[in-house]
Amino acid sequence: MYQPASGGDYAGNGFHSPHQIGDGGVGGGVARGTRRRRGGRGRPRLRDGGISTGSGGHSNNNYNSSRSRVSNSYGAHHTQDNDDGSGPDSPPPPPPCTDFDMAYFNSYAHVGIHEEMIKDRARTETYRNAIMQHQSQIAGKVVVDVGCGTGILSIFCAQAGAKRVYAVDASYIAVQANEVIKANNLSDTIIVLHGRVEDVEIDEEVDVIISEWMGYMLLYESMLGSVIRARDRWLRPGGLILPSNATLYMAPVTHPDRYAESIDFWRNVYGIDMSAIMPLAKQCAFEEPSVETITGENVLTWPHVVKHVDCHTVTIQELESISTRFKFQSMMRAPLHGFAFWFDVEFNGPAPFPSQSDMSSSLMASSNGHATDSSQRKKRPNPNEALVLSTAPEDPPTHWQQTLIYFYDPIDVVQDQLIEGSLVLSQSKENARFMNIHLEYSSGGRSFVKESVMR
Ligand SMILES: C[S@@+](CC[C@H](N)C(=O)[O-])C[C@H]1O[C@@H](n2cnc3c(N)ncnc32)[C@H](O)[C@@H]1O
Numbered sequence: 363m364y365q366p367a368s369g370g371d372y373a374g375n376g377f378h379s380p381h382q383i384g385d386g387g388v389g390g391g392v393a394r395g396t397r398r399r400r401g402g403r404g405r406p407r408l409r410d411g412g413i414s415t416g417s418g419g420h421s422n423n424n425y426n427s428s429r430s431r432v433s434n435s436y437g438a439h440h441t442q443d444n445d446d447g448s449g450p451d452s453p454p455p456p457p458p459c460t461d462f463d464m465a466y467f468n469s470y471a472h473v474g475i476h477e478e479m480i481k482d483r484a485r486t487e488t489y490r491n492a493i494m495q496h497q498s499q500i501a502g503k504v505v506v507d508v509g510c511g512t513g514i515l516s517i518f519c520a521q522a523g524a525k526r527v528y529a530v531d532a533s534y535i536a537v538q539a540n541e542v543i544k545a546n547n548l549s550d551t552i553i554v555l556h557g558r559v560e561d562v563e564i565d566e567e568v569d570v571i572i573s574e575w576m577g578y579m580l581l582y583e584s585m586l587g588s589v590i591r592a593r594d595r596w597l598r599p600g601g602l603i604l605p606s607n608a609t610l611y612m613a614p615v616t617h618p619d620r621y622a623e624s625i626d627f628w629r630n631v632y633g634i635d636m637s638a639i640m641p642l643a644k645q646c647a648f649e650e651p652s653v654e655t656i657t658g659e660n661v662l663t664w665p666h667v668v669k670h671v672d673c674h675t676v677t678i679q680e681l682e683s684i685s686t687r688f689k690f691q692s693m694m695r696a697p698l699h700g701f702a703f704w705f706d707v708e709f710n711g712p713a714p715f716p717s718q719s720d721m722s723s724s725l726m727a728s729s730n731g732h733a734t735d736s737s738q739r740k741k742r743p744n745p746n747e748a749l750v751l752s753t754a755p756e757d758p759p760t761h762w763q764q765t766l767i768y769f770y771d772p773i774d775v776v777q778d779q780l781i782e783g784s785l786v787l788s789q790s791k792e793n794a795r796f797m798n799i800h801l802e803y804s805s806g807g808r809s810f811v812k813e814s815v816m817r
């Protein structure tokens with residue numbers, strides 16, 4: 363485990379490492395690497411244990427540049443002095459950096475997570491293409507990379523001609539980013555700030571925000587809130603945010619193989635009837651959301667838009683709880699095993715989401731020609747042909763895969779049968795990076811409720 367220099371300015375080229383968090387390690391971080399999922403690593407996930415108890419320092423060392431400095435970056439009980447002349451229109455003080463947050467940042471200190479993300483070519487190449495596509499808005503401009511990780515997106519922006527890039531990351535991976543940036547002779551352009559976006563200070567307006575903030579089911583990790591804070595603190599009016607929009611989808615799925623592998627398996631184990639274990643097997647396999655890869659063949663209908671986010675206008679409050687009602691009409695006869703979730707993000711300028719009338723006029727018809735749900739469509743319309751990074755089952759796989767919420771028992775549906783209900787996704791009060799999922803669904807006259815937590 364890399365041990366960064368504790369405290370003080372680092373390397374004298376814009377990098378500042380104000381503290382140490384515990385002894386590092388991936389521990390129980392929330393993000394993509396430690397999530398339990400079917401196969402492979404993944405983005406970290408806050409689960410049990412591994413929570414760093416190190417509260418970090420409370421150093422308030424100034425960064426040695428006139429342009430920016432790191433302020434009190436961590437502290438489990440961080441408070442912001444708000445009587446410094448800030449008026450009623452000032453942005454609210456940043457939320458405290460909790461032990462959960464520190465475990466989250468620790469989880470991103472492990473190189474494996476970054477390796478996996480960088481090797482996800484669909485992800486990394488789409489970002490690079492988007493940066494190059496927006497070169498005219500980046501060249502000569504000031505950029506903030508929210509959660510720079512290894513610095514890869516900052517470097518792409520520097521290659522696109524950015525005048526200055528603030529590469530911000532609260533994880534110790536920022537130390538490595540700084541080394542990479544130095545080794546590529548980009549220290550004059552890219553300033554690494556080791557601290558939370560909520561805490562570091564940048565003393566100028568920025569033209570562009572770039573960030574790869576998407577978690578499983580889009581909103582898991584709750585990193586979008588940090589992008590919103592960066593936007594509200596530094597982005598000049600009319601500035602560019604990449605990605606600009608994001609959409610979370612859901613659809614009913616059939617997955618007999620998965621059910622057979624995890625549940626039916628117990629019916630006959632070396633000739634022994636172990637079906638008594640099946641209730642436990644169902645609970646263990648299906649209690650929590652499962653990150654795994656499905657294909658378009660598992661999906662029973664067009665998806666429903668759970669949430670569309672315009673990164674220029676979305677608010678932190680809006681993300682605390684998201685509700686939607688859905689109504690699907692199965693396109694085939696099949697056992698319904700649950701719902702799959704996936705997302706896409708667009709790299710575009712600020713663009714209004716289509717109004718409800720636009721949505722209705724471009725409805726996808728169901729198999730019997732009747733529209734079911736105004737937000738049920740294969741994909742959001744993309745009139746500007748914006749670059750899209752999609753994690754849909756029919757698109758090339760990404761490290762996000764899809765997220766599945768399985769039922770404990772399948773429901774047999776016939777063609778055109780309605781599957782309807784509601785969904786609430788809310789940030790956990792225990793840890794805002796956890797996601798509470800309240801799902802109500804009914805079909806064929808039977809109704810169910812499923813509560814789960816993605817932790
Ligand atoms: C998904 S990784 C992306 C890394 C890199 N941008 C890339 O594309 O490979 C997200 C990074 O954001 C950092 N991060 C998340 N929230 C942050 C915050 N509030 N302040 C600073 N860094 C943050 C994490 O530590 C992590 O390194």
